[in-house]
Amino acid sequence: xxxxxxxxxxxxxxxGAARTGTIGMARGDIxxxxxxxxxxxxxxxxxxxxxxxxxxADIILGNTYHLMLRPGAERIARLGGLxxxxxxxxxxxxxxxxxxxxxxxxxxxxxxxxxxFKSHLDGARHxxxxxxxxxxxxxxxxxxxxxxxxxxRTDSSREAQAAAMERSMRWARRSREAFDTIDTGxxxxxxxxxxxxxxxxxxRRASADALTAIGFDGYAxxxxxxxxxxxxMFGVLDYAPGQLPADAPRYLMGVGKPDDIVGxxxxxxxxxxxxxxxxxxxxxxxxxxxxxxxIRNARHAEDQAPLDARCNCPVCTxxxxxxxxxxxKSGEMLGAxxxxxxxxxxxxxxxxxxxxxxxxxxxxxxxxxxxADYRGG
Amino acid sequence: xxxxxxxxxxxxxxxGAARTGTIGMARGDIxxxxxxxxxxxxxxxxxxxxxxxxxxADIILGNTYHLMLRPGAERIARLGGLxxxxxxxxxxxxxxxxxxxxxxxxxxxxxxxxxxFKSHLDGARHxxxxxxxxxxxxxxxxxxxxxxxxxxRTDSSREAQAAAMERSMRWARRSREAFDTIDTGxxxxxxxxxxxxxxxxxxRRASADALTAIGFDGYAxxxxxxxxxxxxMFGVLDYAPGQLPADAPRYLMGVGKPDDIVGxxxxxxxxxxxxxxxxxxxxxxxxxxxxxxxIRNARHAEDQAPLDARCNCPVCTxxxxxxxxxxxKSGEMLGAxxxxxxxxxxxxxxxxxxxxxxxxxxxxxxxxxxxADYRGG
Ligand SMILES: [Zn+2]
Ligand SMILES: [Zn+2]
Numbered sequence: 001x002x003x004x005x006x007x008x009x010x011x012x013x014x015x016g017a018a019r020t021g022t023i024g025m026a027r028g029d030i031x032x033x034x035x036x037x038x039x040x041x042x043x044x045x046x047x048x049x050x051x052x053x054x055x056x057a058d059i060i061l062g063n064t065y066h067l068m069l070r071p072g073a074e075r076i077a078r079l080g081g082l083x084x085x086x087x088x089x090x091x092x093x094x095x096x097x098x099x100x101x102x103x104x105x106x107x108x109x110x111x112x113x114x115x116x117f118k119s120h121l122d123g124a125r126h127x128x129x130x131x132x133x134x135x136x137x138x139x140x141x142x143x144x145x146x147x148x149x150x151x152x153r154t155d156s157s158r159e160a161q162a163a164a165m166e167r168s169m170r171w172a173r174r175s176r177e178a179f180d181t182i183d184t185g186x187x188x189x190x191x192x193x194x195x196x197x198x199x200x201x202x203x204r205r206a207s208a209d210a211l212t213a214i215g216f217d218g219y220a221x222x223x224x225x226x227x228x229x230x231x232x233m234f235g236v237l238d239y240a241p242g243q244l245p246a247d248a249p250r251y252l253m254g255v256g257k258p259d260d261i262v263g264x265x266x267x268x269x270x271x272x273x274x275x276x277x278x279x280x281x282x283x284x285x286x287x288x289x290x291x292x293x294x295i296r297n298a299r300h301a302e303d304q305a306p307l308d309a310r311c312n313c314p315v316c317t318x319x320x321x322x323x324x325x326x327x328x329k330s331g332e333m334l335g336a337x338x339x340x341x342x343x344x345x346x347x348x349x350x351x352x353x354x355x356x357x358x359x360x361x362x363x364x365x366x367x368x369x370x371x372a373d374y375r376g377g
Numbered sequence: 378x379x380x381x382x383x384x385x386x387x388x389x390x391x392x393g394a395a396r397t398g399t400i401g402m403a404r405g406d407i408x409x410x411x412x413x414x415x416x417x418x419x420x421x422x423x424x425x426x427x428x429x430x431x432x433x434a435d436i437i438l439g440n441t442y443h444l445m446l447r448p449g450a451e452r453i454a455r456l457g458g459l460x461x462x463x464x465x466x467x468x469x470x471x472x473x474x475x476x477x478x479x480x481x482x483x484x485x486x487x488x489x490x491x492x493x494f495k496s497h498l499d500g501a502r503h504x505x506x507x508x509x510x511x512x513x514x515x516x517x518x519x520x521x522x523x524x525x526x527x528x529x530r531t532d533s534s535r536e537a538q539a540a541a542m543e544r545s546m547r548w549a550r551r552s553r554e555a556f557d558t559i560d561t562g563x564x565x566x567x568x569x570x571x572x573x574x575x576x577x578x579x580x581r582r583a584s585a586d587a588l589t590a591i592g593f594d595g596y597a598x599x600x601x602x603x604x605x606x607x608x609x610m611f612g613v614l615d616y617a618p619g620q621l622p623a624d625a626p627r628y629l630m631g632v633g634k635p636d637d638i639v640g641x642x643x644x645x646x647x648x649x650x651x652x653x654x655x656x657x658x659x660x661x662x663x664x665x666x667x668x669x670x671x672i673r674n675a676r677h678a679e680d681q682a683p684l685d686a687r688c689n690c691p692v693c694t695x696x697x698x699x700x701x702x703x704x705x706k707s708g709e710m711l712g713a714x715x716x717x718x719x720x721x722x723x724x725x726x727x728x729x730x731x732x733x734x735x736x737x738x739x740x741x742x743x744x745x746x747x748x749a750d751y752r753g754g
Contacts, residue, residue, distance in 0.1 A: 042700070042703060045709065046710040046711065048711065070707060071699075079697065087696055326418075327418075327420060332420050333659075338425075
């Protein structure tokens with residue numbers, strides 16, 4: 001495996017398949033299992049960087065697709081890179097744009113070279129190849145660059161899934177080569193490959209072997225959390241992490257709900273990202289240890305209790321459900337800000353609890369107790 | 378004059394008609410000249426209370442009309458009052474609802490008893506009388522309660538203006554009596570009367586005399602900043618403050634632009650409120666020492682300079698115009714948050730500069746220099 005220094009993953013403790021440890025990087029350590037808040041357009045929506053950091057986040061995610069369209073990768077590079085632009089000085093992982101280009105753009109057309117598409121913002125025609133994806137991520141100054149891959153639906157034919165996986169592996173090699181050669185003047189971080197193969201164990205094995213042969217600093221499990229359901233996802237996670245190198249971080253992309261994360265950590269996943277805490281927060285949904293809470297519900301109108309009595313975030317220690325209900329019902333921006341802030345704190349508190357439980361060799365007990373509280377709330 | 382303790386206005390220095398001092402209240406001192414950010418619906422839009430305080434605000438304004446409709450005054454009282462509800466522990470001034478009921482509601486009908494109207498939210502019929510306005514403000518737990526008054530257009534006939542002023546004076550007496558008798562269980566603060574009389578010096582004099590005879594803790598100058606223009610407003614301010622008691626605070630309602638505030642302070646006004654810094658911030662307009670800046674303008678797209686090089690607010694010391702341009706153009710909530718935060722800091726920095734200039738007997742020089750920079754920027 002080729003490690004791009006500084007990138008040092010050390011596992012401090014394991015409990016069954018679950019692991020806890022640290023990824024050491026130039027911009028700071030990432031405690032694993034880690035949850036990365038999503039900062040799509042150079043902002044974790046409704047949160048200042050200091051508030052994101054105070055929630056416990058060691059790393060955030062940025063979206064190549066959005067940033068290449070607005071304000072543009074070259075512009076961000078001229079402005080000193082994404083960290084300086086948005087004033088987040090800790091690690092940033094950028095996705096490759098492969099997922100968004102298929103899900104958000106118009107008229108995406110896939111060839112062996114890459115994907116051409118029309119911007120969802122202004123209809124302008126663009127092309128992303130593996131080389132361009134890596135160049136964009138390097139222009140942004142990403143600390144963890146993701147290989148460019150091709151997404152297929154989990155319900156497409158095995159033949160289509162195999163073809164997409166194989167193309168993704170050819171693109172992974174091109175991504176790695178581009179990463180090693182492109183110089184944008186910004187510090188070079190690490191690069192992760194992405195395992196594909198949908199719900200098929202054999203395809204997943206072939207993909208893992210191909211990626212390992214190329215050699216990456218970490219390995220993502222892609223193509224899940226796309227509508228297949230938790231049972232099917234856990235079915236893949238029963239074997240997929242074990243197909244990937246044990247001494248490198250494993251990143252489950254786009255996951256997920258709190259109980260998804262707990263189940264994935266039990267199965268050996270180290271990193272997560274998801275829009276749920278931020279997007280749900282803007283929509284009036286809170287995540288709590290007792291399960292999701294819809295703050296718009298009229299029963300909260302005079303409830304002086306905090307969102308979550310077990311949460312010590314600035315929101316729960318300051319404001320009542322009644323106030324949050326009023327803000328969200330009134331469409332006040334502060335409602336979205338505070339709901340997002342609590343949700344990010346809750347997600348990070350969950351990650352800390354998972355790290356502690358693994359270190360104390362009680363992850364199974366923790367997971368059972370968490371799920372019982374969360375689903376019974 | 379009847380002072381409702383604790384309410385202690387002391388003037389530390391004067392310079393011409395301008396004064397600087399302090400209003401001592403149970404929940405904290407208010408440095409004058411003071412600018413009160415507007416917290417319409419129990420939130421200064423897009424700002425946490427701690428951020429409002431950090432900008433330098435000693436007091437905020439809450440809106441009776443909005444709060445009576447949602448979440449309701451009795452509900453806020455059951456939840457411990459507006460301070461506890463929104464977690465702002467310093468003074469709050471509430472308006473009487475008289476202005477909003479005429480400008481925002483449907484089918485307002487004015488009688489000697491009060492104003493009946495339909496809610497702009499759900500069409501429900503409501504009535505505000507002077508007694509009900511004061512009761513609502515006392516239910517909210519307001520520190521400075523405003524008398525209920527009748528607003529007329531500055532271009533209506535002198536007869537109409539005189540009639541509205543005289544009715545407002547009868548309502549001022551009823552407001553004062555209600556304030557002295559209604560007990561809501563929350564601490565009683567101070568009450569201000571509101572001078573009316575449009576642009577007519579004789580009517581303004583009569584109104585000032587009527588209010589002074591009743592006796593209030595402070596006196597507002599109402600009926601201005603309603604479209605008459607700066608020259609006409611300054612024309613009234615050349616005499617109106619002097620018609621009011623010199624030993625009580627004078628509050629110019631709904632003002633205003635930075636140069637409006639400077640001109641009014643020169644003429645003896647002590648307190649201001651306005652939605653401009655918050656509303657303009659959400660619309661992408663910044664106030665700076667060099668004049669207004671429209672951050673949407675393409676010339677800011679790669680400008681690494683702060684919004685205002687003379688501002689030391691958290692926004693100007695952290696992010697570039699290029700980043701703010703990107704956020705605002707992208708419709709990101711953080712754009713509204715940061716633009717609002719800078720604007721509130723700028724307004725408070727202006728108030729501090731005015732207080733310093735008065736204390737140092739150089740208000741005339743300061744005002745000339747400010748206006749030259751602001752209009753030349
Ligand atoms: Zn919380
Ligand atoms: Zn500033």
